[in-house]
Amino acid sequence: MNRKKKSKKINYVFLIAILFSTFRIGIIHNPIFFKIADAGISLEDIGWRQKDVLRTERKRFFQIGPYDYLAVGSSQTAAIYNRYARHHKRIGVFSLAGMGPLDFILYQDYIKNCFPKTILLYLSDFDLCKAPNLSGATLAPFQSISKVKNLFNLVWNYGLEGDFAEFFISNYLPEYRFQFIFKGVVNKLFGKSKATPHPDTQLLEKHNTIDSHIDALNDKLKNGSTWVDINLKMVEIFLQWCDTNRIKVIIIEGDYHPKALRLNLKIHKTVSEKIRQSAEKFHADYIDREDLLDFNESDFSDAVHVNAKAGYTFTERLIRILDALVKSKKFQLGVIPA
Structure with missing residues (x-):
């Protein structure tokens, strides 16, 4: 028995x-x-970041690239580069809603699988003056034990260890990571409550005018200096990874709506200089805004995203400048000093 x-x-x-x-x-x-x-499953059923993750997971089964240039970043990056990339196969875009320096580290393997010769980062105080998004990290692909340990040690120093538990669980249980899909199906079929918007998209969803977007952005930047150092460390970890993998990086000085930029020039200049110094440590090139096309107020659809036409014009000018540098042998695509 x-x-x-x-x-x-x-x-x-x-x-x-x-x-x-x-x-x-x-x-x-x-x-x-x-x-x-x-x-x-629609955007309204699961949320901005979740929808982008779904598309990223779908694409990972197929070869993406190779690209001469791969723009990596948040929806701000997508707004700038997407239209040009749709018409020019030399440039690709790897973008997630609210993507920040932490995500650069978490999605390293996915970025590498796009076979970029050169990575384009559009960075400013907008990216560094906010807490690392550990709730978004729960949607990231599997990370090695050593990487999880290193990230935990990093966030511990900034009082974020309490938000780390869910990331740890989702890293080892993909069923937990992808639960948003099944919740989205329920929302779709039974009309349950819609997904909570990603924190970085609340600028769009809670405020319905550009001026209110700018006010909300100013509030974030005003109290964001606390997070600059930890985000900068994460940027440097990513730059070091690119350096090790012989992937060239070009950092473009990012910006946002001129009305908000005028009110935050001090923090903008301080953070931009710190980013420049980090770039120099790891053989990355840094391009100042004054060397490129400046966006006007009419180019913005909200506080941080430019319209498609302005993004296309900017990207076209940037690629022309970079190609001229390649032609003059000031640098080569995908080649960094040994």
Whole structure:
């Protein structure tokens, strides 16, 4: 009798293991699943970051690139480069809503799989004057134990360890990481409460005029100096990784709506200089705004995103400048000093 009970328990364990493995292989490691989910679940059902993650997961099953230039960053980066990239195969865009320095580290493998010769980063105080987004990190791909440990030690010094638990769980349980998909299906089918917007998109969803967007942005920047150092450390970790992998990086001095920029010139200049110094440590090039096209107030659709036309014009000018530098042999795509 005991043997039969023991045998049944073993069978149950094997059955659960088979079902668990089938679930992972059939769903989480299946490009068709992500394609259907991306097509069937709307932005309103799951949220901005989640929708971008869904698209990123779908694309990872296919070869993306190679690219001469890969623009990496938040929706601000996407607003600048997307239109030009759709018409020019030399440049690609790897973008997530609210993507920040922490995400540069968490998505290193995905970025590398785009086969970029050169990475373009559009960085300013807008990116560095906010706390690392650990809630968004719960949606990131699997990280090695050593990387998780290093990140924990980094956030511990800034009082963010309490937000780390959920990231730790999602890193080892992809079912937990992708729970937003199943919640989105419920929202779609049964009209349940819609997804909470990503914190960085609340500028758009809580304020319906550019002036109110600017006020909200000013509030964030006013109290954001606390986070500059930790974000800068994360930028440097990413630059070091690029350096090790022989991927060239060009950092463009980022900005935002001129009305907000005029009110935050001091922090903007301070942070920009710190970014420049970090770039120099790891063989990255830094391009000042004065060397490129300045955005006017009419170019912005809100406090931080430019319209498609302005983004196209900016990117066209940037690529022309970079190509001229390559032609003059001032630098080579994807080549950094040994």
